[in-house]
Amino acid sequence: MTTIQDPNTFNGNPIKRTHIMAKPIGPACNIDCTYCYYLSKQDLLEYKKGCTPKIEEHALENYIKRYIKSHNSAEIIFSWQGGEPTLLGLSYFKTVVDLQQKYCPEEVVIKNDLQTNGILLNDEWCEFLAEHDFLVGLSIDGPEMLHNAHRKNRSGRGTFRQVMKAVELIHKHKVSFATLTCVNNLTSQNPLEVYRFLRDVVKSTQIQFIPIVEQKTFRTDAPQSNTESWKAENQIKQGDKRLIPGNKDSIVESFSVSDIAWGNFLIAVFDEWEKRDIGTVFIQYFEANLASWIGESSQLCTLNPVCGKGLAMEPNGDLYSCDHYVYPEHKVGNIHNDDLDEVSYGGKQQQFGYAKVETLTTECRNCEYVFACYGECPKNRFIKNANGESNHNYLCAGWKKYFAHIDKSMARLARTYGYPVKFGRFNDTRLAKLMGKEQRHVFSVKY
Ligand code: SF4
Numbered sequence: 001m002t003t004i005q006d007p008n009t010f011n012g013n014p015i016k017r018t019h020i021m022a023k024p025i026g027p028a029c030n031i032d033c034t035y036c037y038y039l040s041k042q043d044l045l046e047y048k049k050g051c052t053p054k055i056e057e058h059a060l061e062n063y064i065k066r067y068i069k070s071h072n073s074a075e076i077i078f079s080w081q082g083g084e085p086t087l088l089g090l091s092y093f094k095t096v097v098d099l100q101q102k103y104c105p106e107e108v109v110i111k112n113d114l115q116t117n118g119i120l121l122n123d124e125w126c127e128f129l130a131e132h133d134f135l136v137g138l139s140i141d142g143p144e145m146l147h148n149a150h151r152k153n154r155s156g157r158g159t160f161r162q163v164m165k166a167v168e169l170i171h172k173h174k175v176s177f178a179t180l181t182c183v184n185n186l187t188s189q190n191p192l193e194v195y196r197f198l199r200d201v202v203k204s205t206q207i208q209f210i211p212i213v214e215q216k217t218f219r220t221d222a223p224q225s226n227t228e229s230w231k232a233e234n235q236i237k238q239g240d241k242r243l244i245p246g247n248k249d250s251i252v253e254s255f256s257v258s259d260i261a262w263g264n265f266l267i268a269v270f271d272e273w274e275k276r277d278i279g280t281v282f283i284q285y286f287e288a289n290l291a292s293w294i295g296e297s298s299q300l301c302t303l304n305p306v307c308g309k310g311l312a313m314e315p316n317g318d319l320y321s322c323d324h325y326v327y328p329e330h331k332v333g334n335i336h337n338d339d340l341d342e343v344s345y346g347g348k349q350q351q352f353g354y355a356k357v358e359t360l361t362t363e364c365r366n367c368e369y370v371f372a373c374y375g376e377c378p379k380n381r382f383i384k385n386a387n388g389e390s391n392h393n394y395l396c397a398g399w400k401k402y403f404a405h406i407d408k409s410m411a412r413l414a415r416t417y418g419y420p421v422k423f424g425r426f427n428d429t430r431l432a433k434l435m436g437k438e439q440r441h442v443f444s445v446k447y
């Protein structure tokens with residue numbers, strides 16, 4: 001007899017998942033990327049001078065035990081980030097896997113993600129990563145010139161060649177991997193060079209892009225804090241030259257991407273992907289967008305209505321609301337002293353989570369693409385919009401341009417895969433009303 005499983009329960013109880021991005025070596029890193037938002041945590045979180053923090057073995061065991069205990073699901077995912085976690089050495093991660101097996105409940109599968117710059121990967125590492133089915137997130141920004149512009153070692157030399165060596169090893173050992181590419185002032189100007197390089201040279205089939213946006217005060221001022229840079233009255237209006245990276249008096253770091261460059265980057269990559277790579281290359285944003293157009297929740301926190309589903313953990317066990325909110329005022333607990341469920345679902349974290357949707361500007365609330373954007377990441381909400389409303393998203397103009405560009409394609413794509421189109425200008429309800437020759441023509445294009 002077949003047992004029918006309730007998809008919302010596991011072992012007869014409601015499914016429960018927590019996600020922590022662990023930083024087992026804190027912000028320590030073997031390179032010095034210009035735009036890193038984490039290196040400065042060394043000063044902000046007041047690590048002792050010269051010390052390299054790490055999750056010590058007894059604390060590691062406690063973390064793994066508690067993290068597993070906070071789940072009730074068939075799969076548990078551990079995420080390791082930094083800084084550069086491979087600095088801890090392979091034996092550290094062998095211990096991680098051993099401890100995970102020690103505490104792994106029956107019928108549960110434990111998986112690991114590891115975000116790395118690839119510099120320390122060698123045959124031994126890659127054999128281990130393949131054997132234990134780690135998903136490696138490899139940071140690479142594109143061809144040599146573009147990558148080396150910001151991703152440099154401590155003596156100021158580009159790291160491209162070392163990363164490409166890691167790419168070779170990853171393929172040689174068949175390690176599962178995704179690439180993470182920062183869209184900054186330079187890569188944003190070269191979308192096709194970046195995308196074709198990732199697709200054809202790195203042979204990445206899972207591509208993540210991340211827009212680099214930092215106010216000059218990001219090292220010390222938490223987003224939405226009561227600091228000068230975040231005060232509503234000090235925010236600068238959309239279109240002002242001081243919001244252009246590299247401009248004299250710009251309030252954003254020169255390595256940041258501008259709003260329109262971000263939109264143009266996504267558009268250029270989308271057009272190329274739509275022409276030839278659907279079904280073979282998975283681009284996190286496009287997958288997330290499709291989910292939004294069909295009314296499902298997207299995998300990307302930045303495009304969802306609620307934040308705070310993934311905590312960040314520092315080596316001493318301190319937990320923060322989000323990886324981008326590792327500031328003293330956003331500490332929500334400690335893995336060793338507090339109940340993880342109470343932290344994850346507690347008042348402070350809930351407030352943080354719902355603030356994303358509750359603090360949308362009127363422009364966002366009335367935006368025809370709010371279903372796909374939800375005002376994007378709150379850390380980027382530091383400008384006044386054209387109506388003078390503060391706390392609007394810096395990237396908004398780019399997002400709007402991009403969403404308008406993909407709207408029809410998303411509807412076509414959804415229909416090709418047999419999904420109803422719930423949102424966008426070409427949604428089913430509107431289409432049913434308008435259905436006529438012209439619309440039939442529009443939707444007859446096949447992939
Ligand atoms: S603050 Fe930004 S990165 Fe953090 S959960 Fe919210 S959207 Fe995601």
Ligand code: SF4
Binds near residue numbers: 365370373374376395
């Ligand atoms: S595109 Fe702009 S206005 Fe629309 S939801 Fe996103 S940030 Fe708000």
